[in-house]
Amino acid sequence: MRFLLVLAPLLGATVTTAAPSKDAAMILQDLQKQVEAELQETHQAPAPGRHGGNTCTLANAAIRRDWYCGPLLLFHFLLSPGERKEYIRAVKCLWTSPSVDPAFSAAQNHFDDYVAVHMNQTNFIHGTANFLTWHRYLIYIWEQTLRSQCGYKGYLPYWNWFKHQTDLTKSPVFDGTDTSLGGDGEFLAHNGSVVGAGRIWLPPGNGGGCVKSGPFVQFTINIGPVQPAMQGYTPVFTDVKHRNPRCQRRDLTTAASVSTFTAANLLNVTVGAASATIGTFQDELQGSLGTLRLHGAGHYAMGGDGSDVFTSLNDPAFYLHHAMIDRLYWIWQVLHPAEAGKVNGTVTFRNNPPSRPGTVDDLLEMGGLGPAVPIRDVLDTLGGTPLCYVYR
Numbered sequence: 001m002r003f004l005l006v007l008a009p010l011l012g013a014t015v016t017t018a019a020p021s022k023d024a025a026m027i028l029q030d031l032q033k034q035v036e037a038e039l040q041e042t043h044q045a046p047a048p049g050r051h052g053g054n055t056c057t058l059a060n061a062a063i064r065r066d067w068y069c070g071p072l073l074l075f076h077f078l079l080s081p082g083e084r085k086e087y088i089r090a091v092k093c094l095w096t097s098p099s100v101d102p103a104f105s106a107a108q109n110h111f112d113d114y115v116a117v118h119m120n121q122t123n124f125i126h127g128t129a130n131f132l133t134w135h136r137y138l139i140y141i142w143e144q145t146l147r148s149q150c151g152y153k154g155y156l157p158y159w160n161w162f163k164h165q166t167d168l169t170k171s172p173v174f175d176g177t178d179t180s181l182g183g184d185g186e187f188l189a190h191n192g193s194v195v196g197a198g199r200i201w202l203p204p205g206n207g208g209g210c211v212k213s214g215p216f217v218q219f220t221i222n223i224g225p226v227q228p229a230m231q232g233y234t235p236v237f238t239d240v241k242h243r244n245p246r247c248q249r250r251d252l253t254t255a256a257s258v259s260t261f262t263a264a265n266l267l268n269v270t271v272g273a274a275s276a277t278i279g280t281f282q283d284e285l286q287g288s289l290g291t292l293r294l295h296g297a298g299h300y301a302m303g304g305d306g307s308d309v310f311t312s313l314n315d316p317a318f319y320l321h322h323a324m325i326d327r328l329y330w331i332w333q334v335l336h337p338a339e340a341g342k343v344n345g346t347v348t349f350r351n352n353p354p355s356r357p358g359t360v361d362d363l364l365e366m367g368g369l370g371p372a373v374p375i376r377d378v379l380d381t382l383g384g385t386p387l388c389y390v391y392r
């Protein structure tokens with residue numbers, strides 16, 4: 001007792017001097033609340049709609065939710081184990097559906113078609129004006145296809161980077177259970193990853209080989225690798241007919257997630273210096289020369305197939321990662337309405353080779369996955385042309 005009394009003043013002093021700083025997950029929740037309040041003000045009625053007759057409202061919009069499911073099962077903004085299994089079932093259904101793209105004959109099924117379409121356009125959809133909108137539209141088609149072809153009733157979940165970033169093996173996305181998207185790969189000695197245009201080295205994790213647990217271990221991938229960041233994974237891709245059947249590889253790389261999925265980086269892109277314009281926002285989010293940013297860190301945190309800029313869609317977590325990117329884009333757009341409808345950049349990868357500036361009239365091409373639409377049609381997730389969703 002006397003001991004406690006002696007300690008009490010010290011504890012008091014500690015509490016007052018070191019005000020607890022909010023962690024990134026809490027900051028993200030605050031941003032979410034701000035965005036919801038803003039939308040309540042501005043989106044009571046449907047946005048005018050570019051083709052007239054927009055019926056999308058906040059009340060009928062789809063809600064994309066967090067894959068995470070911790071002890072807070074009662075909260076409706078987290079996916080329940082049953083909902084996660086339904087999503088997994090639908091992804092398996094795509095994997096066993098026929099390919100619709102005869103031109104890209106390496107694609108063996110409809111899961112591969114997505115890898116193929118992305119691979120074919122890699123140099124025109126990254127480091128470009130259409131990076132955010134192209135990927136937004138791609139994952140929308142993926143979501144709608146899971147619903148229309150595989151009977152999935154939910155919407156695309158996202159991987160919340162700001163939870164479990166200090167130990168990815170504990171993340172419900174990667175914990176290897178049957179409600180995850182698979183665990184780490186088998187251990188395979190390698191030299192880590194060289195990223196950020198050769199300027200950053202990430203140490204290897206404990207994996208590197210075939211994903212050894214979870215719902216997709218039996219599934220074969222067929223396209224690539226083209227340019228995996230993970231060392232010791234030799235690119236073999238030759239052309240659109242070159243099928244390379246193999247297991248999916250992963251190397252959960254906490255060095256990437258822990259250094260990048262921080263409160264400072266989250267604040268910077270949403271309300272800080274980097275949030276000022278579409279140009280600074282997308283560069284800081286996506287990553288540029290010599291930097292490891294939120295977009296890149298997610299890919300390098302997956303390692304293996306997920307670290308390949310051309311064919312990272314071979315890792316089914318790609319879609320949850322890009323949903324999180326899209327969520328930050330959505331948050332940023334609501335908080336920066338004057339910039340939300342703009343694009344910045346050219347039509348080639350970091351303007352190499354030099355090309356014209358992109359415009360909102362540029363078409364987002366999806367090959368056989370779905371109809372091309374102009375960028376302007378997907379700038380507003382509540383625009384109804386065709387998007388109608390929010391995040392929670």
Ligand SMILES: *[C@@H]1O[C@H](CO)[C@@H](O)[C@H](O)[C@H]1NC(C)=O
Pocket residue numbers: 103104120121240365367
């Ligand atoms: C690759 O993309 C280009 C441009 O969008 C398209 O014309 C071509 O048909 C695609 N090739 C394959 C094999 O999908």
Ligand SMILES: *[C@@H]1O[C@H](CO)[C@@H](O)[C@H](O)[C@H]1NC(C)=O
Pocket residue numbers: 189190191231232
């Ligand atoms: C790692 O790098 C060292 C030194 O460059 C090299 O000798 C070794 O073969 C590499 N190991 C693998 C698995 O690539």
Ligand SMILES: *[C@@H]1O[C@H](CO)[C@@H](O)[C@H](O)[C@H]1NC(C)=O
Pocket residue numbers: 264265268272273274280283284
């Ligand atoms: C925030 O973003 C700006 C603009 O991209 C960048 O110059 C700055 O280094 C970033 N700050 C932090 C703390 O990362």
Ligand SMILES: *[C@@H]1O[C@H](CO)[C@@H](O)[C@H](O)[C@H]1NC(C)=O
Pocket residue numbers: 277278279280283344345
């Ligand atoms: C695009 O954004 C960059 C900042 O990232 C800026 O320097 C540049 O002027 C912008 N370009 C246009 C055309 O607005």
Ligand SMILES: [Cu+2]
Pocket residue numbers: 118125126135309
């Ligand atoms: Cu991409």
